[in-house]
Structure formats: structure tokens, C-alpha cells
Amino acid sequence: MSDKPNIASLSGRKKVVSNKKMTFMEMIYLPAIIGGFGITLSHFFKKKVTLQYPEETKPRSEIYRGMHVLKRDDEGRERCTACGLCAISCPAEAITMIAAERKEEEMNLYREEKYASMYEINMLRCIFCGLCEEACPKEAIFLTDRIVSSDLHRGDFIYGKDLLVEPVDQRIDISHRQTPEVLKFKLDKNQSHNS
Numbered sequence: 001m002s003d004k005p006n007i008a009s010l011s012g013r014k015k016v017v018s019n020k021k022m023t024f025m026e027m028i029y030l031p032a033i034i035g036g037f038g039i040t041l042s043h044f045f046k047k048k049v050t051l052q053y054p055e056e057t058k059p060r061s062e063i064y065r066g067m068h069v070l071k072r073d074d075e076g077r078e079r080c081t082a083c084g085l086c087a088i089s090c091p092a093e094a095i096t097m098i099a100a101e102r103k104e105e106e107m108n109l110y111r112e113e114k115y116a117s118m119y120e121i122n123m124l125r126c127i128f129c130g131l132c133e134e135a136c137p138k139e140a141i142f143l144t145d146r147i148v149s150s151d152l153h154r155g156d157f158i159y160g161k162d163l164l165v166e167p168v169d170q171r172i173d174i175s176h177r178q179t180p181e182v183l184k185f186k187l188d189k190n191q192s193h194n195s
């Protein structure tokens with residue numbers, strides 16, 4: 001009895017090839033070439049799928065997970081308290097930060113007593129899973145629908161606070177990415193989380 005596994009029974013796609021002699025037409029390849037041109041020609045009349053990026057962009061889902069934002073509160077103070085939960089929850093180990101203690105004169109800059117003096121995300125490591133957003137207890141980090149730009153140098157993909165913290169005068173609206181239940185919860189100032 002043969003030890004060879006029965007491949008046909010596994011895939012059902014077993015194909016027996018023969019080495020029969022080629023016909024004259026097969027030897028001159030002409031029908032195959034004409035057939036190939038026919039396929040190419042048929043694609044001229046089909047709808048184009050190629051987009052002229054970046055002039056044209058493809059519509060994306062409302063919950064598309066792109067570049068992160070570090071949010072400020074209503075008074076413009078950075079919400080992040082450098083607790084490190086986002087970094088710990090990150091499966092790609094893409095987040096690094098250094099914590100610092102807020103000084104008396106910095107009350108208008110940072111919401112909490114501790115803040116991130118340095119915060120970096122390595123966008124080449126990030127897999128845009130959103131776990132950092134879910135882990136954050138301060139509503140400080142969110143993924144947005146912004147695309148991370150392409151670049152030629154690896155170092156340029158390390159995004160620091162200059163790129164991540166939202167500008168005071170150009171707030172980034174992430175409310176459309178929240179469920180109605182979460183939005184309602186955030187409006188409740190009786191929750192210590194929101195005060």
C-alpha cells in the first residue's frame with residue numbers, strides 16, 4: 001500500500017496534466033496572444049478602480065482608525081496625565097512617554113497634577129487597533145479619520161506632542177466616532193470623570 005497522502009480528497013482540485021504534443025496553432029502562440037489582447041481590451045471599457053491619490057480619496061468609514069489626537073479639555077488644558085495605561089495596553093509597544101509634575105504656574109496648561117512632558121507614538125509600529133483609546137481613563141487619546149502621511153525617513157514616523165496634541169484654536173471633533181450612550185455620559189457633569 002502507498003504511503004502517499006490522497007491530495008485529491010483534501011482539496012478536490014487535483015488536476016492531471018498530460019504531456020501531449022502541442023498543435024501547430026499552440027506552437028505559434030498566436031491564439032494565446034490574441035486572447036491576451038482581448039482581455040486587455042475588455043478592461044478599457046470597465047469602470048476604473050484606480051484613484052488619483054492624493055487629489056482623489058476613497059470614502060472611509062466613519063469609524064476609520066487613523067492618526068491619533070491628544071485632546072485638550074474645554075479650557076484648553078492637556079487632558080493626558082501620563083498614567084501610562086495607553087502604553088501598557090498597546091500590543092505594538094508603539095507609545096513612549098515621560099511624566100512630569102505640574103507647577104503652580106502651569107495650572108492653565110495641564111488638567112491634572114501630572115502630565116506628559118514627552119509623548120511619542122511610533123506610527124510604523126502602530127497597528128491602529130484603538131486599544132490605547134479604550135484604555136485611557138482621561139479621555140485624552142483618540143484615533144481620528146486622519147491619514148498618517150507617507151515619508152521617506154523612518155525617524156519622521158515618530159510623532160511627538162507637536163503633531164499629536166490638538167491645537168487650541170483648531171479643535172479636532174471626534175464626537176461622531178462616539179456612541180450616543182458615551183456622548184450622553186460625557187455631558188453628565190455629576191460624573192467625577194467629566195468634571
Ligand code: SF4
Pocket residue numbers: 086089090091092093094095121125126127128129130131132133
Ligand atoms: S492604536 Fe493600537 S497599536 Fe496604535 S498606539 Fe494605540 S494601542 Fe498601540
Ligand code: SF4
Pocket residue numbers: 079080081082083084085086087097135136137138139140141
Ligand atoms: S493618553 Fe490617557 S492613558 Fe495615555 S498616558 Fe495619557 S491619560 Fe494615561
